[in-house]
Every structure is written in structure tokens, then in C-alpha cells.
Amino acid sequence: MSAMEKYGLPKSERIWKARFKSWGMFKNLRENDVRRVARELNARPGRDSEVFLNGKKISMERVQRSLAKRGESGPEAKAASITVQTPPATCVASPGSMGITAKTTACAFFPGGEVKGPFDVQSFRADGRGLSIQELLVLKAKGAKQISDRQLDEAILSLRTALTGLQHVHKSTHSSVVDTAWCLVDAYTLDQKVQSGDDIINWISSAYSQDLSLWHPQTLTHYLRVVEKLQARGRGDDAKSLGFRLFAAIRDDMPSTKVIQVRQCSDHDSQFDSVAGDAEFQRIFDERSDIGEIDQQLRLASIWSVSTLPGMQSVMEQLILRLASLPLDFRDREVDARCIYIRVLVYEKGQEAARSECKRARDSLADLIHANRPPFATLIRLSKELAHVHKQAGDSSGFRTVQKWTANKLENYVLRLFSGPDCSSNASALIDHFVEVGLSYQNQSKQGEAHRWFERAHGLSVKIFGCDDSTSQRLEKAVRERWYCGDGNLPSSRH
Incomplete structure (x- = not known):
């Protein structure tokens, strides 16, 4: 050795x-x-x-x-682009078919790469099959670090190797595979290889449609992530096009294996403007009694609000009125709907109009936290979402208030139930949340704010798990060095 x-x-x-x-x-x-x-x-x-x-x-x-x-490239091989195989764009079922699992599996892809030599660690196996899962995750973390250092060629090679290696041990819709693929999308985007990034996104979309169906909750959550990424990169027309084609898939009753691909649109499509008056669009948001159908309405509303499809304001106003009358156990949906409504108002009326709605959303979340009704993970998710829409509404003071107030309430909740059966899992989830907030500040080079959140995560970890716990020690190092360097996983991954 x-x-x-x-x-x-x-x-x-x-x-x-x-x-x-x-x-x-x-x-x-x-x-x-x-x-x-x-x-x-x-x-x-x-x-x-x-x-x-x-x-x-x-x-x-x-x-x-x-x-x-074993299908390896030789040393003289040139770096090849990823070949993405997607099924024909011919299918999607109505929202009523949500949950039907397709029998076929998504196509895997095997990116080529320039193998520098048989003993070069990274290109030892160009498809990553010679590496353990832990090594692949470390390679993925290395690729993410290379992205932040703008070493884009190296990052792309690292992430392609990690991605194809992970595909040999996980399904294409496994979180490790999907997260690595999204890192690769980021690398391609920064390297001005927009089409390569779109190909990866379309490959992920194909995997979800084939493994789970287009209307599965995870698939719709994926498409929300897609349109959010497109909007963040200034591709509003592409996001709107994807949102419209998702609506068209419902309207035309397409099969559940339909893949809604990312396309680069150069012109405004006049069909977008007719969505609000479409009878099918209004029918999608008719009153429902089944909670699963209500959740699907909210997922579609999230996608279309980010896609900036017209007609969402009146739809959300009606939806909020119905959700506000639900029993308290289901009222987290009201907070979700109010967050969506804030995004719609920012787009259609401007930030000033959205800020008044922010206060109502804060009050709704406060009621839920005081009642301790939804699952703890749901409270964390709503806290993050509400803070995010405050930022979108230009309410920076409200953004910080929501972050700190909800963190205080959630931490008190965990400590109050210190001996309860769910204490460990709730504490781990909250520690992850604190670290994520700290990392967001760290990525913005706001080390003072990041340090405070890492300190908070460390303090909670010590109280719950003790000083000798691996999570506590890792966070102690982050506090001491004023920098958090993970290994591709959040702290609670070891629990």
C-alpha cells in the first residue's frame, strides 16, 4: 500500500x-x-x-x-459527445393515469472519453464500472468542485465517468444518478454547450417517463426543476414552450410514456396566448375531493406558473379559496398554493403586488408550525419554498425573517421532542436544511452568513448526536475552517 x-x-x-x-x-x-x-x-x-x-x-x-x-476507448480516442437515446415523442396519458408504471426501461447512455492511459485513475474505466459506489460519489463531488473552480473540461470528464458508473448500479431515476446528471448539465451550460446540456435533460426526462410515467409525482417534480433551470438561464421562451407542450399532452390525451423535450425556441408561439381560454385548461383545475388529484393540480400549477403560461392568476385564486377550507391536516397545500400565487403575481402584476400576499403565506405557515400538523419534512420544504418566493418578490427582509423564524421554530420543535421516536430523523433533516442554507451563502461568497448557519447545524448535531458523532465532527471542522466541504452527500446521509 x-x-x-x-x-x-x-x-x-x-x-x-x-x-x-x-x-x-x-x-x-x-x-x-x-x-x-x-x-x-x-x-x-x-x-x-x-x-x-x-x-x-x-x-x-x-x-x-x-x-x-469491455467497450473501452483507446488512448488515441477523441472525447466523444454523449449520445442520448429517447423514445419517440408519441405518448402521454391524461392526469387520471398518474402512477401507472411503464413496462419498458429508459435507455442508458455511455459517454466516450479520451483515455489518457491505462493507469490514469479517472480514465481507468471510461464508463466508471471499475469504481465502487463511494468512489463514484467522490468523483461526482470532485466534478462539482471543478465546476466551481471553472475547470470545465475536467468537470465534464469526472461527471460523465461518475454518471455512467452509477448507472451500472442504480436505475436511471435514482437520486444519485439524477443529481450527477444535473451537475453535468451545469458543466455543459457553463462551457457554452447548450445542446449537450439539453440532451442530458431530455435523457433524464425519458428515464422518468419510461420508469414512472409522465404523470407520476417525481416526473412532474423533475419538469418543475427543468423550467426553473431554463428561467434561471434566461431561456423564458424555452420554459414557456415546455409548459405549453405539457398542457398539450393533457389536452390531446397522449400516452403516459410521452417525453416533453427541451427545445430552443426562437419565436413566440401564438398558441401560448390561447391557453387561458381553453376549456381543458379550466377543467384541469376543477374542484377535486381526492387529495392525490389536488396534489397533481398543485404540481401542474407550479410548472405552469414558472413557465409563465397565461391565465394562472384566476386559477390560483380559486384554488386557494378551496384549499383554505380543508382540515388542518391538509392545509400545507394552502401554503403551497400561496407560494405559487406569489410567483404568478410577480410575473403578471410585479413585485409590489406580490409582497402583500407574502404576509398571508407567512401567517398560514405559522399556523401549521404552531399546530405541528404536517410531517416535519413538509414543514422544512414549505419553509424553504416560502423563503424563496419572498426573494422572488424582492422582499429581502421578509426572506431573512422567514429563514430565521422558521429555523427557530423548527429547532425548538426538535429539541422539545428530544426523546421521541422521530427525533433522530427530524434532527438529521433539520441539520441538512441548515447546511443547505449555509452552502447557499457560501456559494455566494457570503462567508459570514454561511458560518452562522454551519454553527447552528453543529450546535444542533452536538445536542442530539454528541460531540463524537461523524456529523458533529464534520460540522465542527466547517465551523473551524469557516468552510464546508462535503463528499457529495449532506451530513445526515450516514444516519
């Missing part, structure tokens, strides 16, 4: 044994072998000749043949 570390090779005997053996180079990993191979490779920058091993010449052609059997 020390020899491997000395010569710049990762000290993981199990992994390197498996890799060397797969090439037929030798059966046992010995220190002298490692030294000899490392010396030969370091002495030959081209890495295109041969190495000596136990008196025998091992040609790189032999290595490449072994790699070729």
Missing part, C-alpha cells in the same frame, strides 16, 4: 488487484510490480509502447485489447 501511495497510485489493494488481473498482467499485486509498472509509465509520457513485468514485455496493445472487450 505504501508503495502505491509513493508512486501516485490510489491505495486500494482490492481495486487495483481486480484491474490488473482483468488485463491479464499478473495474478498477485506485489510492491515490486507496482514500482516497476509505475516507473515504466512515468518514464513514457506517451504511454503508447510497452512495460516490462517480471522479465516479460507487456504491450499496450494487449491492454487496449482487454479494454476493447
Whole structure:
């Protein structure tokens, strides 16, 4: 192990044994072998000749043949763009079919990459299959860090390797796969490769439609993320186009495997303006008694409010009136609806008109927190959403007030139920929330604010889990160094 570390090779005997053996180079990993191979490779920058091993010449052609059997690119291969396979855009069912799971699975893709040499750690397996899950997550975190450092070529290679490796162990809709894919989208976008980023988004959309169906809650949540990203990047017409085509899929009663792809739109489509008067659009938001159908109405309303489809203001006003009459156990939907309404008002009436609604939304959330009715995770989600719409409404004071007031109330709730059965999971969720808020400030280079939130997360972790807990120690380091550096997971991932 020390020899491997000395010569710049990762000290993981199990992994390197498996890799060397797969090439037929030798059966046992010995220190002298490692030294000899490392010396030969370091002495030959081209890495295109041969190495000596136990008196025998091992040609790189032999290595490449072994790699070729597993679908690897050779050292001379150029970096290839990701080929995304999506099913024909011919299908989507009505909202009534939500939850029907498609029988087929989404196509996987295997990005090519320039393999610098067989012992180059990152390109050791161009599709990531030689790496453990933990190594793939670390590689994903490395890619995210490279994005922040604007090392975009390196980030793209890291994330492509991590993404395809994770696909071998998880379904394409697994959170680790999806999060890594979104990181790759960010890298492509910053590198001005808009179409490559759109291809990845369309691949994720295809996976959701194929695995879960278009109307599944996770699929609609994904499309909300898509339109939010498009709007954040100044692609309002593209977001509106996607929102309209989602409505058209309902109107035309398309099958549930329909994929709503991202498209780059250059002209305003006159069909957008006719949505508000469409009878089908109004029918979607008719009064419902089933909570599942109400939740679907809210998801669609979220997507269309961010997409800035016309006609949402009157729809949301009617929806809020109905949701305000629900029993307290279901009143979190009212807060959701008010947050959507604030976004609509910002778009249609301006920030000033939206700020008055912010106060009503704060009051509704306060009632829920005092009553402790919705699940704790729902309270955290609503707190984040309400803070976000305050920022959209230009109410920076209200934004900070919501963040701090809800944090105080939620922390008091956790500490009051210190011995309860849900204490550990609730505390972990709240610690994650505090760290996320701190990271958002850290990413904005507001280290003072970030430090305060990391301190808060550390204090809660010590109270609940103790000083020796791994989460507490990691947060203590963040407080001491005034910088949080994760490994691709939030602190509670270990609980």
C-alpha cells in the first residue's frame, strides 16, 4: 500500500488487484510490480509502447485489447459527445393515469472519453464500472468542485465517468444518478454547450417517463426543476414552450410514456396566448375531493406558473379559496398554493403586488408550525419554498425573517421532542436544511452568513448526536475552517 501511495497510485489493494488481473498482467499485486509498472509509465509520457513485468514485455496493445472487450476507448480516442437515446415523442396519458408504471426501461447512455492511459485513475474505466459506489460519489463531488473552480473540461470528464458508473448500479431515476446528471448539465451550460446540456435533460426526462410515467409525482417534480433551470438561464421562451407542450399532452390525451423535450425556441408561439381560454385548461383545475388529484393540480400549477403560461392568476385564486377550507391536516397545500400565487403575481402584476400576499403565506405557515400538523419534512420544504418566493418578490427582509423564524421554530420543535421516536430523523433533516442554507451563502461568497448557519447545524448535531458523532465532527471542522466541504452527500446521509 505504501508503495502505491509513493508512486501516485490510489491505495486500494482490492481495486487495483481486480484491474490488473482483468488485463491479464499478473495474478498477485506485489510492491515490486507496482514500482516497476509505475516507473515504466512515468518514464513514457506517451504511454503508447510497452512495460516490462517480471522479465516479460507487456504491450499496450494487449491492454487496449482487454479494454476493447469491455467497450473501452483507446488512448488515441477523441472525447466523444454523449449520445442520448429517447423514445419517440408519441405518448402521454391524461392526469387520471398518474402512477401507472411503464413496462419498458429508459435507455442508458455511455459517454466516450479520451483515455489518457491505462493507469490514469479517472480514465481507468471510461464508463466508471471499475469504481465502487463511494468512489463514484467522490468523483461526482470532485466534478462539482471543478465546476466551481471553472475547470470545465475536467468537470465534464469526472461527471460523465461518475454518471455512467452509477448507472451500472442504480436505475436511471435514482437520486444519485439524477443529481450527477444535473451537475453535468451545469458543466455543459457553463462551457457554452447548450445542446449537450439539453440532451442530458431530455435523457433524464425519458428515464422518468419510461420508469414512472409522465404523470407520476417525481416526473412532474423533475419538469418543475427543468423550467426553473431554463428561467434561471434566461431561456423564458424555452420554459414557456415546455409548459405549453405539457398542457398539450393533457389536452390531446397522449400516452403516459410521452417525453416533453427541451427545445430552443426562437419565436413566440401564438398558441401560448390561447391557453387561458381553453376549456381543458379550466377543467384541469376543477374542484377535486381526492387529495392525490389536488396534489397533481398543485404540481401542474407550479410548472405552469414558472413557465409563465397565461391565465394562472384566476386559477390560483380559486384554488386557494378551496384549499383554505380543508382540515388542518391538509392545509400545507394552502401554503403551497400561496407560494405559487406569489410567483404568478410577480410575473403578471410585479413585485409590489406580490409582497402583500407574502404576509398571508407567512401567517398560514405559522399556523401549521404552531399546530405541528404536517410531517416535519413538509414543514422544512414549505419553509424553504416560502423563503424563496419572498426573494422572488424582492422582499429581502421578509426572506431573512422567514429563514430565521422558521429555523427557530423548527429547532425548538426538535429539541422539545428530544426523546421521541422521530427525533433522530427530524434532527438529521433539520441539520441538512441548515447546511443547505449555509452552502447557499457560501456559494455566494457570503462567508459570514454561511458560518452562522454551519454553527447552528453543529450546535444542533452536538445536542442530539454528541460531540463524537461523524456529523458533529464534520460540522465542527466547517465551523473551524469557516468552510464546508462535503463528499457529495449532506451530513445526515450516514444516519
